[in-house]
Amino acid sequence: MFFEKLRRFMYGRYGTDTLNLVLLVAGLVIAFIGQFTRFWPLTIVAYIFYIYAIFRMLSRNIPQRQKEYYSFLKVWTPLQKWFRIRVAAFRERKQYKYFKCPNCHQQLRAPRGRGKIVVTCQRCHKQFNQKT
Ligand SMILES: [Zn+2]
Structure with a gap:
């Protein structure tokens, strides 16, 4: 029942992608650093990351969200490739x-x-x- 309602609520909305996941993880890391250093503005920055991720998830402007996602992938894919090579080089x-x-x-x-x-x-x- 709950999942049926959620499914209906999410219909026509963008949903989630890797950018949202990165935003949430980055928000968590920033919040953690903020707690650790007791530098409160970082908590606000973390909330901005969360709100942006939630906004993207619920957005009905799918073409705009996809455009953001492709811009994100232009940076993310080379980073991921660089990191994978480093991991492989270390393992081997x-x-x-x-x-x-x-x-x-x-x-x-x-x-x-x-x-x-x-x-x-x-x-x-x-x-x-x-x-x-
Ligand atoms: Zn060459």
Whole structure:
């Protein structure tokens, strides 16, 4: 009964996405820092994040919310990719050496312990020496 009412209430509204999740988590982190440092304006900033997330969730202006979401993804996707590479590089630090192509900055990796090798970049096909 409750979920049926909620479903009807949410009909035609934007709902939630990764941006809302990030806003809520960022709000929680800011509120936590505010509590920890006893710097009260941070609590207001946290509430602004929450209110914005709730506003987006209940909004009926779906095209505008999608536009915000795509702008957000332009920043979020490279950040996520950067973080995933860091995690993978740490997890595989004993098996692989991670480095960038000096020409196009493509992220590359090579097995460790092979000494000095000649690497050919997969993206731009430039060859360079790399210590592994
Ligand atoms: Zn390259």
